[in-house]
Amino acid sequence: MMRPQRNGDRNPRRSEAGFSLIEVMSALVILSIAMTAVFATFISQQKSFTVQNRVAEMQQNLRQAVEYMSRGIRLAGYGIPDNVVIPNNIIAAGVTSVRSIYAKDNTTGPDQIYILYSFDMDANQPSTTLTAAGGTGGSVTVDNTTGFLPGGGELVLITDGTTADLYQTSAAGGTTLTFGGGYSSGHAKSYPAGSTVAKARFDRYFIDNTTDPAHPTLMVDRMGGSAPQPLADDIEDMQLTYGLDTSTTTPPAGIVDTWTSSPATPSQIRQIRIQFLARIRLPEAGWSETRPTTLGNNNGPFTADGYRRRIYDIVIDVRNSGV
Numbered sequence: 001m002m003r004p005q006r007n008g009d010r011n012p013r014r015s016e017a018g019f020s021l022i023e024v025m026s027a028l029v030i031l032s033i034a035m036t037a038v039f040a041t042f043i044s045q046q047k048s049f050t051v052q053n054r055v056a057e058m059q060q061n062l063r064q065a066v067e068y069m070s071r072g073i074r075l076a077g078y079g080i081p082d083n084v085v086i087p088n089n090i091i092a093a094g095v096t097s098v099r100s101i102y103a104k105d106n107t108t109g110p111d112q113i114y115i116l117y118s119f120d121m122d123a124n125q126p127s128t129t130l131t132a133a134g135g136t137g138g139s140v141t142v143d144n145t146t147g148f149l150p151g152g153g154e155l156v157l158i159t160d161g162t163t164a165d166l167y168q169t170s171a172a173g174g175t176t177l178t179f180g181g182g183y184s185s186g187h188a189k190s191y192p193a194g195s196t197v198a199k200a201r202f203d204r205y206f207i208d209n210t211t212d213p214a215h216p217t218l219m220v221d222r223m224g225g226s227a228p229q230p231l232a233d234d235i236e237d238m239q240l241t242y243g244l245d246t247s248t249t250t251p252p253a254g255i256v257d258t259w260t261s262s263p264a265t266p267s268q269i270r271q272i273r274i275q276f277l278a279r280i281r282l283p284e285a286g287w288s289e290t291r292p293t294t295l296g297n298n299n300g301p302f303t304a305d306g307y308r309r310r311i312y313d314i315v316i317d318v319r320n321s322g323v
Helices: 012-016 021-075
Strands: 101-104 112-119 139-141 155-159 164-173 176-179 196-208 217-221 229-233 235-244 258-260 269-279 309-317
Touching (some): 021 196, 021 217, 021 229, 021 235, 021 269, 021 309, 101 269
Antiparallel strands (some): 101 112, 112 196, 155 164, 235 258
């Protein structure tokens, strides 16, 4: 028979069960400290990852800008034996011909450059030849129009190896290229049968910092009436200086002896120095910096922090600008 439990009796198991309030509070404090450390580490790693992504994106934009520009500069003047006729005021007042490069210096902002060359190195856009004399009228008869756009709008060079003229197509089909637009007037020479007819690249490179001032963009204008196209994002500045061979010997020695930001004689250009200033797409909250000073009239070089902004400086040989 069990004895009834008296009030004075104690249950050892009951007194040892659970945690005291102090133990629970201590555990919560330790857990909070651990979670704070984990969260701080996560935030730090996330920030580092974001920064590296932005810097990598900026570096990629710079590489893309340099790739496009350097290719065009190396081709400047290719396939063009002499100056070609262009409409007045299309690049500057009074300029009605160009052979390879036209420099446009800007002392208060990014520079511009115009590059002209024959484009016949693409198997999908081959050159053709005249099968009958022509070049002064509205159309020419060619061997074929493979690779030319039926609707026109392309710039075309006709050359006999001594002189050349620049046209713009309005239609292409069969063996006929029809010309129209501002580039297709004022040509006095009739080119003989066998003359080369090839697509041309007449490109203007510039920085568009007005459409979206927060994200300036390196642009290329094909100079054929179509809207300029973006090449590289967040390129804030582009400064160009030109290495000239001013030697009076014939032929020129090909050695750079003078640097200028505004060459008066493009045929003396032997090298071009390009300096791009790029910046990351989104600024970091709380980041403070001073924007680098631009070259302007060759007052460089730039200085940049390498994080928010980065500089790419390259010198490119010009192969076809001289005699």
